[in-house]
Amino acid sequence: MSSAVLRPNNLVVVGNSSDNPFAIDVAYAMGQREDIADLISMKTFANSEFCPRFICGTRGRSHIGRRLAGKTVVIVSTSSRVVSRQNLAMRNMLIARSAKENGAQSVALLEPDLYYSAQDRGANHELGSTLSSRREQDLKKFDGQPFTAKLYAEMLKLSGVDTVVTTHNHSYSVQSMFSEVFGGQFHNLIPYEIYKDYLLNSNIVSHAEDGEGLVLCAPDRGAREFVREMFRRLDLPKARFILLNKTRTGERKVKISLDEESVSAFDSISGHDIVLFDDMVRTGSTVVKSCQFLKQLNPGRLIFAVTHFYASDEGREKMAHVAIDEILTLNTLPTVLNRDVQGRLRRKMVVLKIEKWLASNLRTILNMGNPGEDSLYQIDMSSKNPRFSRKIWGNSELSELREEREILGSE
Numbered sequence: 001m002s003s004a005v006l007r008p009n010n011l012v013v014v015g016n017s018s019d020n021p022f023a024i025d026v027a028y029a030m031g032q033r034e035d036i037a038d039l040i041s042m043k044t045f046a047n048s049e050f051c052p053r054f055i056c057g058t059r060g061r062s063h064i065g066r067r068l069a070g071k072t073v074v075i076v077s078t079s080s081r082v083v084s085r086q087n088l089a090m091r092n093m094l095i096a097r098s099a100k101e102n103g104a105q106s107v108a109l110l111e112p113d114l115y116y117s118a119q120d121r122g123a124n125h126e127l128g129s130t131l132s133s134r135r136e137q138d139l140k141k142f143d144g145q146p147f148t149a150k151l152y153a154e155m156l157k158l159s160g161v162d163t164v165v166t167t168h169n170h171s172y173s174v175q176s177m178f179s180e181v182f183g184g185q186f187h188n189l190i191p192y193e194i195y196k197d198y199l200l201n202s203n204i205v206s207h208a209e210d211g212e213g214l215v216l217c218a219p220d221r222g223a224r225e226f227v228r229e230m231f232r233r234l235d236l237p238k239a240r241f242i243l244l245n246k247t248r249t250g251e252r253k254v255k256i257s258l259d260e261e262s263v264s265a266f267d268s269i270s271g272h273d274i275v276l277f278d279d280m281v282r283t284g285s286t287v288v289k290s291c292q293f294l295k296q297l298n299p300g301r302l303i304f305a306v307t308h309f310y311a312s313d314e315g316r317e318k319m320a321h322v323a324i325d326e327i328l329t330l331n332t333l334p335t336v337l338n339r340d341v342q343g344r345l346r347r348k349m350v351v352l353k354i355e356k357w358l359a360s361n362l363r364t365i366l367n368m369g370n371p372g373e374d375s376l377y378q379i380d381m382s383s384k385n386p387r388f389s390r391k392i393w394g395n396s397e398l399s400e401l402r403e404e405r406e407i408l409g410s411e
Contacts (some may be wrong), residue, residue: 006072006366006367006368007368008030008031008032008368010070010071010072010105011030011031011032011071011072011074011366011368012032012039012054012068012071012072012073012074012099012104013026013027013030013032013036013039013073013074013076014027014036014039014040014073014074014075014076014095015036015075015076015077015078016075016076016077016088016091016092016095017042017080017082017083017088017091018037018042019036019037020036020076020078020080021334022076022078022331022334022355023036023076023078024036025353025355025356026074026076026110026355026358026359026362027074027076029355029356029358029359029360030074030359030362030363030368038055039054039055040052040053040054040055040095041053041054041055042091050087050090050091050094051094052091052094052095052098053098054067054068054098054099054102065101065102065103066102066103067102067103068099068102068103068104069103069104069105070103070105071103071104071105072104072105072106072107072108072366073095073096073099073104073106073107073108074107074108074109074110074362074366075092075095075096075099075107075108075109075110075161076110077092077109077110077111077115078111078112078113078332078333078334079113079333079334079335080335081335081338081341085115088115089115089116089152092109092111092156092159092161093155093156093158093159093161094159096109096156096159096160096161097159097160099160100159100160101160104160106162106163107160107161107162107163108161108162108163108164108165108362108365108366109156109161109163109164109165110165110166110358110362111164111165111166112166112167112330112332112333112354112358113166113167113308113332113333114164114166114169114174114178115152116148116149116151116152117149117169117170117171117174118171119142119145119146119147119148119149120147120149120171120173120174120177121134121138121141121142121147121173122142122145122146122147122150123139123140123142123143123144123145124139125139127142127147127150128147128150128173128177129172129173129176129177130172130173131172149171149173149174149177149178150177150181153177153178153181153182154181156181157181157182161182162182162185163182163185163186163187163365164178164182164185164186164187165187165189165358165361165362165365166186166187166188166189167188167189167190167191167307167308167330167332167354167358168188168189168190168191168226168279168307168308168332169188169279170222170279170280175188187361187365189358189361190226190229191307191330191354191357192229192230192233193233193357193376194330194352194354194357194376194377195230195277195305195328196230196233196234197376197377198328198352198377199234199275200234203387204301204303204326204328204350204387205273205275205300205301205303206273206300206301207236207239207272207273208238210236210237210238211234211236211237211238211239212238212239213271213272213273213300214236214239214240214272214273214275215239215240215241215242215269215272215273215274215275215299216230216231216234216239216240216241216242216274216275216277217241217242217243217244217274217275217276217277217290217294218241218242218243218244218276218277219244219246219256219276219277219278219286219287219290220244220245220246220286221245221246222279223277223278223279224243226277226279227241227277228241230277240268240269240272241262242258242259242262242269243258243259243261243262244256244257244258244259244262244290244293245257245258245259246286246290254285254286254289255289256286256289256290256292256293257293269297269299270297270298270299271297271298271299271300272297272299272300273299273300273301273302273303274294274297274299274301274302274303275303275305275328276290276291276294276302276303276304276305277305277306278304278305278306278307279306279307279308280306280307280308280309280310281304281306281308281309281310281315281319282310282312282315283312283314283315283318284314284315284316284317284318284319285318287304287306287318287319287324288318288319288321288323288324291304291321291323291324292321292323294323295323301325301326302323302324302325303324303325303326303327303328304319304324304326304327304328305327305328305329306327306328306329306330307329307330307332308329308330308332308333309327309329309330309332309333309336310333311333311335311336311341311342311343311345316341316342316343316344316345319345320343320344320345324348325348326348326349326350326385326387327345327348327349327350328350328352329349329350329351329352330351330352330353330354330377331351331352331353331354331380332354336349336351337351337353337380339382342382346382346384346385347382347384347385347386348385349381349382349385350379350380350381350385350387351379351380351381352377352378352379352380353377353378353379353380354376354377355378356375356376356377356378357376357377360376
């Protein structure tokens with residue numbers, strides 16, 4: 001982005017589907033007071049082809065094709081229960097091209113859960129960067145399919161996207177490749193401060209002021225860097241940290257063990273509250289196996305904290321297991337806020353809404369300055385969650401409860 005300070009009147013925030021609440025909240029947090037639906041029209045022709053149109057208003061002929069001259073357009077892209085990710089990905093590109101062809105100075109894509117990140121390698125060693133050498137089994141996994149994440153990055157760039165912002169992307173290959181395609185204008189925001197604030201200012205776990213009684217756990221090698229940094233930032237000298245190993249014994253079967261590099265031994269953390277972190281969950285198989293393994297310690301409470309919660313039927317059923325006491329997640333996939341999507345998990349789920357945090361980061365990335373928001377997130381919790389019913393709240397949660405009463409109490 002340009003080093004010049006971006007003024008609010010030169011910012012246009014839109015979504016890639018009509019009346020996207022997540023996009024509306026991000027836009028408002030960034031200071032945009034115009035309704036997104038009044039800025040862009042999501043047209044679909046009779047032949048089903050999508051055609052976005054930035055609404056031009058009543059300006060004269062001199063502004064034809066220059067409606068967005070000098071402006072920065074932010075496209076907020078989240079998953080939808082109505083529109084497929086493939087459809088939304090294509091919409092991102094058409095909206096970006098429309099913005100650039102109508103004079104936009106730059107286009108940023110905010111996609112908290114970056115599409116196609118699971119398709120992050122190809123069938124030969126040149127297709128995808130990994131931290132260790134790729135075995136034949138890994139190459140075979142991608143045999144016959146495209147390196148779709150790279151294709152998506154290149155198509156976004158070709159369509160006019162200049163900057164991509166995402167949240168807690170798990171793939172080293174995707175991060176490397178997006179950074180290369182976007183020349184450094186790829187931002188992978190890690191939500192350390194959100195988790196830190198909630199763990200320290202809520203009653204989801206119990207521990208002494210110095211961290212005695214608290215354990216952080218990384219379920220596999222992929223999560224270790226994140227959990228180590230999370231542990232460092234909490235700055236609780238007597239908290240503990242353990243590492244697990246995951247060995248696949250079948251397509252949906254894993255074996256869990258304590259890693260020999262684990263800082264704390266099992267016998268030293270019996271009765272402690274444990275927070276197991278991961279970046280995403282799909283089927284829930286590994287999470288439940290890990291929590292069942294940790295239950296051998298007779299922990300106080302066992303919390304699963306995850307950034308991207310794919311609420312599949314299989315995942316919801318598995319994570320209802322008694323081994324998990326509570327699930328802490330972000331709303332990078334906004335459908336997780338729907339009580340019907342949560343199903344029985346509503347009894348042990350708390351969602352942290354991160355639109356304010358994302359808007360704050362976007363303002364910094366776009367060189368807009370930061371107004372210094374009081375809160376990083378908003379709390380969404382079903383009244384069926386026992387912590388809600390007993391009104392067990394920390395100071396941070398109490399203020400959010402007063403502000404968000406309707407959201408928290410809705411069923």
